[in-house]
């Protein structure tokens with residue numbers, strides 16, 4: 298155990314000193330990682346915000362149930378009861394035709410009401426659902442269809458569905474872009490590490506000749522890669538954090554002018570941790586592959 | 600300790616350099632491998648230290664057959680030899696101390712032990728005062744001594760030196776040879792390749808290689824000490 302830790306401690310010191318010795322290249326590398334990871338992270342930030350908005354809207358998804366003009370009080374009670382029993386339904390609001398008519402009249406010109414003697418509006422239930430699942434909604438609609446006294450049913454939630462689909466498409470493309478950029482980073486970091494193995498070619502050769510294992514030779518390069526990732530990740534989250542703060546400062550200024558109160562949601566802090574961990578993983582993986590390959594390819598004795 | 604049985608060695612695309620070599624090196628011996636340039640001295644030493652594998656035949660080192668050794672066992676084996684290469688193979692971007700420390704790093708030694716051992720090794724070759732200097736600033740003889748310090752720092756039971764005195768003035772050469780003799784005196788097996796035998800009177804075994812691909816004995820010359 299002590300040996301194992303000591304081994305890694307040595308390798309870390311070695312990797313760190315290589316990181317410092319090539320500080321120019323190291324800084325460049327970290328900036329490249331930091332900026333590259335900004336793009337998918339910013340996408341994540343936008344998705345998180347849009348997702349929250351769409352979730353808030355979801356509560357207002359509604360089905361309107363218009364009743365027959367000739368519906369009886371008993372029938373209305375029965376419909377009310379069966380709606381209340383349905384677990385998909387979150388909120389029920391009944392609007393009698395008289396009230397609807399009054400509302401309409403107050404909204405429109407009063408003259409209209411005098412020219413129309415009969416109330417043309419039906420009684421109606423407005424219900425909001427706790428699901429957007431199309432199959433469940435269709436089942437509900439089918440069951441409503443069979444109830445006496447219901448004239449027609451309209452679903453108002455379709456545009457939300459479209460928004461959701463749009464969002465998940467954006468999400469998918471952010472992940473796709475993220476995957477591509479990660480591959481780019483793997484290649485770029487890998488190439489930098491490969492160049493480093495060439496710089497330390499003599500040391501690698503001598504170490505092998507006097508009995509170093511490949512793992513021993515690889516390890517410092519892997520720590521250098523992890524340090525690149527750490528630095529790059531910190532740059533990414535700094536840029537993100539500053540952007541959110543800057544954006545919100547502007548939004549608050551606008552809010553005081555226009556009176557609306559939009560605040561850009563920051564990512565949960567664990568996401569910042571994930572970004573740094575991801576960056577370090579990218580550094581580790583690419584340096585591992587690259588150091589392994591080039592040490593084997595150097596082919597200095599077995 | 601080391602036995603060659605019908606060992607042949609050729610590099611890819613070149614004729615056989617060593618043919619049908621049989622030899623035996625005993626523990627604690629002082630062995631000179633002699634022969635003209637290109638005779639295969641370096642190749643022979645590389646075979647002993649598991650840097651090269653024989654094309655055929657077997658090399659037995661302490662009951663381990665080096666011609667059939669697994670790749671992952673090679674590093675552990677190499678750590679048992681103290682190698683001094685013909686071209687030193689010093690690291691010119693590290694100071695003297697760090698050069699000598701390399702084998703101990705590979706052996707995963709703690710820093711305090713490492714400090715002590717490296718100083719002792721540098722002291723042995725009289726370079727302790729130059730531990731912070733870069734190898735490039737040392738003279739040829741000093742570089743050779745630094746290479747020796749690196750070879751002895753992990754206290755191997757076998758020292759292998761490839762033409763350690765080739766480019767040195769006579770007095771330096773004798774100084775270097777005396778270091779090797781002192782190690783042999785305390786029980787270390789010492790194998791040295793050289794163009795010409797030293798003039799010092801000392802017991803040694805001589806392995807004579809001639810004409811590149813021709814196998815040769817391998818006499819046992821003893822000089823009175």
Ligand SMILES: Nc1ncnc2c1ncn2[C@@H]1O[C@H](COP(=O)(O)OP(=O)(O)O)[C@@H](O)[C@H]1O
Pocket residue numbers: 610611613616634635636637638639640641642643
């Ligand atoms: N890695 C190699 N590949 C091909 N030929 C080699 C290699 N190493 C040595 N040789 C050849 O083997 C012969 C013996 O070389 P070497 O063992 O270095 O001899 P010495 O050390 O006695 O001068 C030389 O002709 C040399 O050119």
Ligand SMILES: [Mg+2]
Pocket residue numbers: 640641642685761762
């Ligand atoms: Mg040679």
